[in-house]
Structure formats: structure tokens, C-alpha cells
């Protein structure tokens with residue numbers, strides 16, 4: 001039974017609708033590019049590009065040609081029609097920046113909090129679509145066209161690139177909540193920059209990483225091209241020769257790449273090898289002593305190095321910088337004394 005069908009979606013033209021319940025991690029679709037385009041830096045002029053598209057179209061079946069011409073075209077008469085369709089629907093794929101049009105893949109609509117992820121699988125030489133969470137029958141299956149950005153930037157990028165206004169859940173939040181979410185997104189990005197360049201001790205890095213993970217989870221941004229905190233946390237722990245934590249973060253990162261790209265994706269294989277390697281380092285240096293006797297919360301506190309004296313000093317120094325009006329932040333971050341830890345990157349510079 002087909003997992004989905006193409007149907008009219010109010011205000012969006014066509015969309016991809018789940019025909020039955022699709023569970024997280026299911027490969028919904030895999031497809032080779034129908035039209036392939038030169039790499040961006042080798043792009044010829046518009047006429048040559050249109051001719052290249054026409055040449056590929058001529059060798060396609062009637063059915064595929066019809067499917068191609070039924071795709072959206074936001075360029076109207078400003079471009080030759082085949083080129084307009086290509087410019088509207090092309091997706092980047094491959095490590096060299098190649099682009100292509102996917103007859104089915106191009107039908108997935110955008111949502112800033114999507115339910116699925118497109119990922120190029122160089123091993124299969126196909127674009128795959130995986131369910132990032134369980135999807136109910138009748139629900140539209142969506143992907144994101146853009147990176148994690150604040151609301152204004154998302155709307156401008158979508159308007160400039162695709163000529164539509166997004167009315168997803170994240171883009172239609174009440175203004176005050178939207179502002180809070182934007183502030184959280186900025187903080188997620190700031191922490192990302194900090195973690196990628198820091199030489200601070202591991203406990204400081206992990207407390208920022210914990211904050212980033214919290215911001216991503218509490219805003220449900222997991223699927224919005226948010227940074228994968230676990231990947232960076234694993235790398236940082238490994239650099240500091242903390243192989244126990246590196247291995248646990250690596251297992252969580254492996255879960256994510258498997259969900260997004262499947263077991264046969266080169267990224268998944270690479271991460272599985274890395275995970276095995278960390279496992280062997282762990283046995284060599286520490287023995288298999290991951291503290292599974294902890295309660296779930298105890299394990300998380302230990303894993304992210306919460307409540308450690310070295311970090312507490314830092315908290316006390318700059319706890320005044322943190323807004324105390326933000327209830328959610330208070331709930332997650334209060335320590336036993338009710339003090340707010342500081343997560344201000346500036347204080348570390």
C-alpha cells in the first residue's frame with residue numbers, strides 16, 4: 001500500500017498526504033533526479049540551461065513530461081517555462097553542489113516545523129525522505145526548505161526564494177511567544193558558534209550544550225535544521241578524552257542520523273564506525289563503566305556535568321545577567337539553592 005498520495009491542499013496547491021500511519025524513521029520515499037543541473041559554479045547562461053533541460057525532457061516518457069509541467073512555476077513569463085519550473089523546484093544534492101528536479105520530491109510542501117527530512121543518499125544515488133516523527137493518516141507530510149532562522153528571516157527567505165508566506169504553527173504564534181522563540185533561536189545559534197570555537201573546560205562546554213539542547217527541545221525545533229547538540233557534545237567530550245560521555249552522546253547522534261537518513265546512508269555508516277571507535281577507546285581507557293545505575297534525571301545531570309563546583313563559581317559570578325522573569329528558564333535551570341546558572345557566552349570571552 002502506498003504510504004502517501006498527492007492531493008490538493010488549501011492555499012498550497014498540491015501536497016503530499018499520508019495514506020496510513022507512518023512511524024518515525026520510516027523511509028517515505030526515494031527518488032533519482034528527473035532533471036540534473038550543472039554545479040552552481042559551472043552554471044551556464046539561461047538559454048544554455050533551458051536547452052539542457054529541454055534535451056533531458058525530450059528523452060523522458062510522456063507521463064513524466066506531464067508530471068514535470070504540472071509542477072509549480074513562480075517565474076511566470078520572466079523565464080522560459082521549463083527553466084521557470086526548474087528554478088522553482090530544484091533541490092540541491094550531492095557533495096559538489098549539484099542540483100536537480102525530483103518529480104515526487106518537489107511536491108513536498110514546506111513547514112518550519114516539518115514532519116519529514118529530505119536527504120541525498122550518495123550510496124543509492126537517490127534523494128530520500130524520512131519521517132522525523134510519527135505521522136497520522138490524512139496528515140500532510142512536510143519538509144523544510146530553509147535553515148533554522150528567526151521568524152522574519154524565514155519569511156523573507158521563503159518569499160524571496162519561493163514566493164509564499166509561511167503560515168505554519170511556528171510562523172503564526174502570538175507575537176510575544178514568537179519573540180521569545182526568536183530569542184531562543186538566536187541563543188541556539190550563538191551557543192553553536194561558541195561550542196565550535198571554544199577552548200573552555202569540558203564542564204563549561206557541556207553546560208552550554210545542555211542549554212542549547214533545552215532550547216531546541218522546549219521549542220520543538222528538533223526537525224527545523226537545528227544543530228545536533230549531541231554530535232558536537234560527543235566531539236568535545238572525545239577531545240577532552242572523556243570517552244564515557246563521548247560514547248553516550250555519540251549513540252544519541254547515531255539515533256538521529258539513522259532516523260533522518262536510514263541505516264544505509266553513508267552518514268549513518270560513518271557515525272556507526274565512529275561510535276564503534278569510541279566504544280573501543282572507552283574499553284581501553286575506562287573500562288565499560290557507564291553509570292547506568294543512575295535514575296534518568298541523575299544520568300542526565302551527570303552526563304551534562306550539571307551541579308559541578310567549577311561551574312557553580314561561574315554561575316554565581318554572573319547570575320545577575322539572567323532574566324528572572326522567564327519562568328521556563330527558571331524551571332529547568334534552578335539549582336538546589338534556587339540560583340540561576342549563567343549561560344551568557346559573553347562572560348566567557
Ligand SMILES: [Zn+2]
Pocket residue numbers: 111112113154166167168169170171
Ligand atoms: Zn513557518
